[in-house]
Amino acid sequence: MPHRPHSQHRQHRQHRRLAALSLALVVGGLFTATSPTTAGATQTSADAAPCLTPDVHVEDAPAAARGGQQLRDHREITAAEQARIEQRFQRRLAARESAGARRATAVTIPVYVHVMRDANGNGDVTDTQIAQQIQVLNGSYAGAKSSTATNTGFSFTLAGVDRYNNTNWHQDKQSTTYRAKTRLGGKNALNIWLVDFSYLGIATFPWDYAKNPGIDGIRVQYSSLPGGSATNYNLGETATHETGHWLGLYHTFQGGCTSTNDEVSDTPAQASSTTGCPAGRDSCSLPGLDPIHNFMDYSYDSCYTEFTAGQSTRMNQMWTAYRA
Ligand SMILES: [Ca+2]
Ligand SMILES: [Ca+2]
Ligand SMILES: [Zn+2]
Secondary structure, eight states, X not given: OOOOOGGGSOSSSSOOOOSOOOSSOOOOOOOOOSSSOOTTTTOOGGGOOOOSSOXXXXXXXXXXXXXXXXXXXXXXXXXXXXXXXXXXXXXXXXXXXXXXXXXXXXXXXXXXXXXXXXXXXXXOOOHHHHHHHHHHHHHHHXXXXXXXXXXXXXXXXXXXXXXEEOHHHHTTTTHHHHHHHHOOSOTTOXXXXXXXXXXXXXXXXXXXXXXXXXXXXXXXXXXXXXXXXXXXXXXXXXXXXXXXXXXXOOOTTTTSXXXXXXXXXXXXXXXXXXXXXXXXXXXXXXXXXXXXXXXXXXOOGGGOOBOOXXXXXXXXXXXXXXXX
């Protein structure tokens, strides 16, 4: 695939479309990971179909993307469905708590990073970038980026790095297959697949783990890692945002200008996603300015500074309910 000039990046946080995808995809089956399995060596061209958008599977339906409205990779979560998800979550949390589960004050999450290189080695982020990405996650979840940010109690430790040479996987094709073959760890392990696709990132939600554990984790545009080439999105906060979904957060603009909004009371309701870093944006008449600095909006990486106390509580409760 030709290198995509980054001047073509959309000016706002919508999914970056590939201008074109060459038809003659190199079918990569070469497995060069240093560990821990030889899975992936058997990829064939049988199911490699060229496409202009990531192949979105039914299993991905509950996922959420850091992207815009134009190229949704997930179904709309209607108000009714959101209510059902919340009801099940509260029931599950209550059951876990009555069974003795306590809210953890500190949780360390093992992180497995899967570097999906293409046949020419594109996408081969360095170990230094991966270490920096973990640092970014730790700073963001510790509340280190603003005086108003909350320390969520979550921290991240690198548990392993695998490197694969497979052009289809690099392009996020056969994602259900490659995730199932390469995923490591249990429900508490964050798997990050680094790929080159039309999105900045896609995540699965914790309430879907039980029915679909093989795809649990986040897929992240490799050029969004610290030092990457994704202009305005290369400070590593895409992983922060996707991990927020993985821990059970919605976008701050979920539900639009409604009091239910994102199920978090201290994030002011927002009519739509934010582009860039527009100070003073106020898209809903409901109280408060839009939370443009919140990691669960779509602002530039440099604009992101915080999770709120309410989001921290929700993530901790989600952990208790689904990942502890
Ligand atoms: Ca809210
Ligand atoms: Ca408002
Ligand atoms: Zn998102």
